[in-house]
Amino acid sequence: MPKRLSSELIVEFLGTLVLILFGNGVVAMDVLFHKGGYVNITLAWGLAVTMGVYIAGRISGGHLNPAVTIALAVFRKFPWGRVIPYLVVQTAGAFTAAAIVYWNYRPQFRLIDPGLDHTAGIFTTFPAFPLQPMAGLLDQTIGTALLLLMIFAITDERNTPPGANMGPLMIGLIVVVIGMAFGGMHGYAINPARDFGPRLFTVVAGFRNNGLTDGAAVFWVPILGPIAGGLIGAGVYDLLVRPRMPLK
Numbered sequence: 041m042p043k044r045l046s047s048e049l050i051v052e053f054l055g056t057l058v059l060i061l062f063g064n065g066v067v068a069m070d071v072l073f074h075k076g077g078y079v080n081i082t083l084a085w086g087l088a089v090t091m092g093v094y095i096a097g098r099i100s101g102g103h104l105n106p107a108v109t110i111a112l113a114v115f116r117k118f119p120w121g122r123v124i125p126y127l128v129v130q131t132a133g134a135f136t137a138a139a140i141v142y143w144n145y146r147p148q149f150r151l152i153d154p155g156l157d158h159t160a161g162i163f164t165t166f167p168a169f170p171l172q173p174m175a176g177l178l179d180q181t182i183g184t185a186l187l188l189l190m191i192f193a194i195t196d197e198r199n200t201p202p203g204a205n206m207g208p209l210m211i212g213l214i215v216v217v218i219g220m221a222f223g224g225m226h227g228y229a230i231n232p233a234r235d236f237g238p239r240l241f242t243v244v245a246g247f248r249n250n251g252l253t254d255g256a257a258v259f260w261v262p263i264l265g266p267i268a269g270g271l272i273g274a275g276v277y278d279l280l281v282r283p284r285m286p287l288k
Contacts, residue, residue, distance in 0.1 A: 045122060048131045050099035055096030056104045056233060062088030064141040064238060067162045068260030072148045082219035087278060090212030097208055105231040106130060107270030111188050115274045127233065134237025138163045157248040163238035165227030170256050176226030180265025180271065183222040184230040188273035190214045196277075198285035229262035236263060 066084035070076035076084075093177035101118075103109045106127045121194035139156050141163070142149065153159040160166075167176040192198055194210050219228050229235035239259055242250040249255035 045125065048122070051096035051099045052103060052126055053129040053133040053136075055092035055100075055102055055135045056130045056237075057092075058095055058135030059088045059092035060134045060234060060238060061165060062091065063138060063234070064138055064163055065134065065144075068141055068145050068148075071159060071162050072152050073129045073146055076118055078223075078260075079220075081214050082223065085219055086212040086214075086216030088212075089215045090208045093208035093211055096187065104130060104133075104206065104233070105263055105266075106233050107184050107188065107231060107266040108191065108207075111192075111270040111274035113193075114271060129235035131237040134233045134235075135241050136237075138238035138241035139245075142241070155248070156246055160225075160239075160247040160250045162240045163242050163247075164235050164251060165229045165262050167226050167258055168224055170258070173258060173261055176258070176261045177265045179222055179225035180229065180262055181269035183218045183228050184266040184269030185273035185276070186218055186269075187214055187230050188223070188270040189277050190273075192274055192277040193281065196282060196285070198282065200258055226261055226265075230266050230269070232260075232263040232266050235259075 055210065063085045066076060066081055066088075070081060089104070092104050096102040096104060101112070103112070103126060109118065109123055109126045113120050113123050142245070149156070149159065167173060169175050191211060191214070194201060194207055194214075215230070218230060222228055236259065239250060239252050243253050247254075251258040
């Protein structure tokens, strides 16, 4: 493996790890200890994205999200040969982070949910309307379209990118506002690795109603929705906005 690629994969793993440690951690605080609330969750997830991007941004671009990686491959000539390795380490980082959060809070899990039958939502997302998966799919698609539209706008050198290394903070704020505006239907994963990595952990750890091997099979919604939404948002920016930007 080329040294450059190995460095990128290491920071993508670590950046996603930090992102999910903070993200799953804040949900655990709310569910297990009743300390927090939805505003706390949306703010913490946004800051979690910021911290992860600051770790990985200089070396790998700070994707931390398969929807971002795929959109960059389609619209920004990110090498297709690196897409699968990026997706694998992003998912692995999310899986590992979920395991650490569970390890940290295991005594409280034993107290609150000894059968592990109703707390998988700390780690992964579920639909507000289980019998209407298409509603969650639409929600995920819209949310991720907004995410990629704004990421492309913020990082476009032809536009007015934020200065002084403020890009990661701006991206985190995008996640905050998406959570506040489009978080109700399916938990605003807007990131297949963020959802599927921890969901895999819930399966390994023996959580029931995990949405993959037990209960309603809803795992595909926060995979397909974000990928489709990311391509839509990136495409809208590159086809309708970027061509109208003055060349510098």
